[in-house]
Amino acid sequence: MNSDELYQEVLLQHSRRPKNHGPLANPTHRADGYNALCGDEITVEVRLSKGTAEAVHFQASACAICTASASIMTCEAIGLTEAEVVALANSFRKLATDGVSDSETSHRSALEVMGTIHRFPQRVKCATLPWEALTAALREGAIE
Amino acid sequence: MPPNSTSSPSFDVNRWRAEFPYLDVNVAGRPVIYLDNGASTQKPRVVIDRMAELAAHEYANVHRGIHELSNRATAAYDAARTRSAKFLNAPQEECIIFTRGTTESINLVANTWGEAHIQPGDTILLTEMEHHSNLIPWQQLAQRKRAIVKYVPVMENGEGIDPDVVSRMLRDRPKIFAFPHISNTMAITTPAAMYCAMARAEEVVTLIDGAQSAAHIPVDVKEIGCDFLACSAHKMCGPTGLGLLYGRFELLESMPPWQFGGEMVDRVDFTGAKFRPPPARFEAGTPAIIETAGLHAAMDFIDGVGLEAIRDHAEALAEKAASALRKLPGVRVFGPRESRAHLVTFTIDGVHAHDIVFFCNDRGIALRAGHHCAQPLMRKLGAPASARASFHLYNTEAEVDALTHALQEAIEFFCK
Numbered sequence: 001m002n003s004d005e006l007y008q009e010v011l012l013q014h015s016r017r018p019k020n021h022g023p024l025a026n027p028t029h030r031a032d033g034y035n036a037l038c039g040d041e042i043t044v045e046v047r048l049s050k051g052t053a054e055a056v057h058f059q060a061s062a063c064a065i066c067t068a069s070a071s072i073m074t075c076e077a078i079g080l081t082e083a084e085v086v087a088l089a090n091s092f093r094k095l096a097t098d099g100v101s102d103s104e105t106s107h108r109s110a111l112e113v114m115g116t117i118h119r120f121p122q123r124v125k126c127a128t129l130p131w132e133a134l135t136a137a138l139r140e141g142a143i144e
Numbered sequence: 145m146p147p148n149s150t151s152s153p154s155f156d157v158n159r160w161r162a163e164f165p166y167l168d169v170n171v172a173g174r175p176v177i178y179l180d181n182g183a184s185t186q187k188p189r190v191v192i193d194r195m196a197e198l199a200a201h202e203y204a205n206v207h208r209g210i211h212e213l214s215n216r217a218t219a220a221y222d223a224a225r226t227r228s229a230k231f232l233n234a235p236q237e238e239c240i241i242f243t244r245g246t247t248e249s250i251n252l253v254a255n256t257w258g259e260a261h262i263q264p265g266d267t268i269l270l271t272e273m274e275h276h277s278n279l280i281p282w283q284q285l286a287q288r289k290r291a292i293v294k295y296v297p298v299m300e301n302g303e304g305i306d307p308d309v310v311s312r313m314l315r316d317r318p319k320i321f322a323f324p325h326i327s328n329t330m331a332i333t334t335p336a337a338m339y340c341a342m343a344r345a346e347e348v349v350t351l352i353d354g355a356q357s358a359a360h361i362p363v364d365v366k367e368i369g370c371d372f373l374a375c376s377a378h379k380m381c382g383p384t385g386l387g388l389l390y391g392r393f394e395l396l397e398s399m400p401p402w403q404f405g406g407e408m409v410d411r412v413d414f415t416g417a418k419f420r421p422p423p424a425r426f427e428a429g430t431p432a433i434i435e436t437a438g439l440h441a442a443m444d445f446i447d448g449v450g451l452e453a454i455r456d457h458a459e460a461l462a463e464k465a466a467s468a469l470r471k472l473p474g475v476r477v478f479g480p481r482e483s484r485a486h487l488v489t490f491t492i493d494g495v496h497a498h499d500i501v502f503f504c505n506d507r508g509i510a511l512r513a514g515h516h517c518a519q520p521l522m523r524k525l526g527a528p529a530s531a532r533a534s535f536h537l538y539n540t541e542a543e544v545d546a547l548t549h550a551l552q553e554a555i556e557f558f559c560k
Contacts, residue, residue, distance in 0.1 A: 006502075012558070016494075038498035039522075039529025061528055064558065069214035075523045126498065 006120055007064060011113050015064035020074035024057035031141035033133035037126050040066045044133040046077075046141075053077050053085060058130060065123050070130035072110050082138050089131040096127045154425060158296075161538045172508035180489050180510045182328050182534035183354060184378045187442070191382060194441035195434050197207040206433055207407065212313045219434055221347040224436035225423070231443045232373065233364040234390050241396070241423040242431050245387035246355040248350035249374030250322070252389055252426060253351055254281035257372075261349075264290040269318035269348070271296040272304050273327040276517040278353040280398040282322060296317065298524065303480050304332035307339075314342050320349040325357035325373075329393040329489045329516045329532070331462065333361065338370040349395070355379055357445045358388075360536070361455040365390050381536075382442035383435040383477070389426075396422035399404055403428040424522055454537045458486035461544055470547040472555060480524060488535035489516065492551070495558040497529040498500045503557065507550040509543075 012066055027045035034041055040062040047055040056074040073092075077085050091104035095111060099118040105111050117127045161167055166186040167175045178186060198220055204213035206221045216381065229237040243249045258281075268282045272295045281449040286293045296313055297306045304327065314321060321343045326333050336352055343350045345422075351372040357363050359380030365373050372395070377386040391399075401408055401419050410418040419425045429495040446454065465488045469475045474493030492500060501513035515522045522528055533547055 004388075007499075007557070016558075037514060038496075040498065041497075055259055061496075063529075064496035067496075110411075121503075123498075123502065143409075 002074045005114060006112055006123065008116075011068045012039045012064065013125055014068035014071040018058075018060075018067050018071035020055075020078075021071065022057060022059060025057055027055075027057075030139040030143055031133045031137035033129045033136070035062075035066070035129055037122075038063060040126060042066065042070060042133050042135050044070070044130060046134070046137050047081065048138075049052055050127065051081050053080050053082070056134065058113060058133075060130075062129070063126050065117070066129050067127040069114060069127040071136060072114070073130045076108055083137060086135055088136045092131050094129055096124050103123060138141055148493050151382070155457050157457065157538065159538055160188075160449055161540075164538050165189055167538070168515045170447065171510075172506060174508050176538075177546055179533040179539065179543065179547065180512050180518070181379075181536040181539075182532060183362055183512055184384070185359070185381045185536055186538065187264075187383070188381055188445050189437045189440075191441045193385060195438040196231060198437040200511070200548050202437075203399065203434070203552045205430055205528070211447055211461075215431045218485070220440070221431065223478040224480070226439040227443050228388055230255075230360075231447070232388070232390050233366050234378050234391060235366060238421070238423055239365075239390055239393050239396065241426045242260065242387040242390065242436060243374075243387045243426075243461040244432075245376040245378070246374045247355060247376075249372075249387050249389035250278055250351065250353065251281045252402060253372050253391070253513055254285045255402040256426070257349070257400075258282075258285040258289070258320075260382065260398065260400055262286075262289045262291050265292045267316065267318035267319040267440060268293045269296065270294070271323045272298040272521050273304065273324055273332070274322075274518065274521075275324065275328055275353060275355065276519070278322055278324065278351075279302065279520070291319075291331040295414075296323075298330070298521065302330070302478060304330055305498055307342075310339055311342055314348055315347045317346055318348055320351060322351040322353065325353075326360065326485045327479075328356050328447065328487070329437055329478065329518045329521060329530075331466075331485045331487045331489065333357070333483065333485045336370065340371075344369060349362045355487070356487075358539065359442070359454070360458060371395055377439040377442065380439065380442050382439040383432075386432045386435040386439055391422070393422065396426075399426075401425045405429045407431070429539050451539055454553070455486070457537060458535040458539070461539055461541065462488050462533075464541065465533055465535075465547060470543065471534050472548070472551055474555065474559070475551070476527070478527075478530070487532055487535065489532045491527050492531045492555060493559075494556055497531040499558060500531045503554045504547070504550045507546070507553075509547055509550055511547075 024045040028048045029046040043058040056077045058070040169176045202216035207216040228240045250276040340350045349371045352370045358375035373390040378384040408428040476491045480488040497513040501511045
């Protein structure tokens with residue numbers, strides 16, 4: 001097993017040209033994530049409207065896995081309610097850590113690329129960091 | 145000598161490689177290319193064998209048995225202290241304290257010398273190049289004592305710190321100046337003897353973080369003239385869990401103990417205890433007996449190879465790597481243009497350090513990624529994450545070529 005299996009083309013595309021990258025106008029929630037092991041840094045911003053994530057953006061100085069995971073996450077989270085985002089984040093953690101899909105993740109084809117991460121334990125944190133920042137933003141990152 | 149050859153003709157790297165069992169490990173179909181020596185060094189067979197021998201035939205607790213095995217263990221333990229004093233050219237073996245490593249050595253000084261001598265409003269002088277282990281103990285001491293921590297700034301040109309600025313800041317009479325002998329990120333060897341002379345003239349106590357210098361370059365505490373020097377056995381081709389603190393004996397005598405228990409006391413009754421003189425005062429509890437024998441063997445081995453030869457070899461490899469990396473597109477190499485120490489820290493535009501190191505691992509090359517335990521410095525340099533290759537006596541020019549090739553591939557893979 002080598003890195004070519006991990007760095008699939010779709011993942012590299014997301015890391016080179018991430019979606020929803022850059023500051024978000026009028027965010028309602030914001031949180032930072034930091035991985036002391038490798039130096040990944042990420043900020044996730046959310047604009048909630050009537051309980052639904054209308055927009056999700058991120059800014060990062062991070063590795064390809066973290067950047068791609070963040071890019072995919074922003075696409076998947078838009079349009080979800082707060083509770084749905086948290087549920088999806090929990091399911092994503094299982095997918096990244098153990099490679100196990102459930103009803104939340106199995107129908108989301110964009111997340112398939114993350115299904116091999118669990119075979120590279122030292123990279124799991126890279127993939128989950130954006131989701132941790134997103135849930136932290138919703139839980140305790142309300143902007144006054 | 146061929147024009148690109150980096151080592152001196154007398155240094156036979158293959159002879160020394162044969163002494164290191166780690167090279168039996170194949171990664172990606174060839175002996176692993178271990179370039180993470182800044183984090184820890186590999187162990188020669190003599191170190192591994194010596195620890196096994198002591199554990200098998202010379203082992204008991206030290207300094208308390210009257211039986212044969214304790215006598216043997218005590219003799220080995222005491223001999224390791226004498227050997228360590230010789231290795232660092234300390235004036236007497238009582239100047240050597242065994243600790244768990246550089247981190248504990250520095251914490252010991254901060255918690256004993258610091259507790260006794262730092263007053264509210266005093267200044268503790270560090271540099272911006274510090275490893276966290278020569279940073280946080282002082283920050284914590286300053287918080288406890290309401291003292292001030294000041295930093296000699298790193299110059300923007302990558303050449304480390306400015307001796308004139310050091311001189312000026314020492315004239316303000318900080319209580320202590322603690323600095324790295326070799327920066328683990330900037331690849332700079334500081335003029336330690338000059339800084340210590342400047343500090344002494346202002347009656348400033350000096351502590352040198354020798355984690356990256358011990359067993360990489362000759363370290364002579366008499367010549368340097370420092371008050372304290374800390375280093376780790378595992379970065380000296382020795383075992384983990386063991387380090388050294390050299391301290392000037394008059395200072396050690398003036399310092400209170402910081403951990404309490406067996407080994408470090410003379411008389412104990414139910415109202416108190418009388419503490420033994422240094423070094424025992426600072427070595428509470430059963431020490432790392434097996435490991436000190438391993439360190440002894442490591443120091444014999446290192447001196448057998450020759451520290452000047454090791455320094456010249458590793459620095460030449462680092463310089464070769466730095467030159468090659470600078471030619472690759474988008475690569476930024478940190479550190480000085482000349483007189484590079486044994487390591488190269490770098491970034492590649494568009495490729496995060498974690499991806500570089502992961503990619504190189506697939507090609508059998510071990511590097512370090514991250515902030516190298518120097519977060520404030522790396523932020524100042526605008527590179528919260530970077531990759532690092534660090535060299536030792538067993539590395540080769542072919543390994544530098546393999547690194548360069550792998551990085552070229554990484555750039556093509558990630559930046560296409």
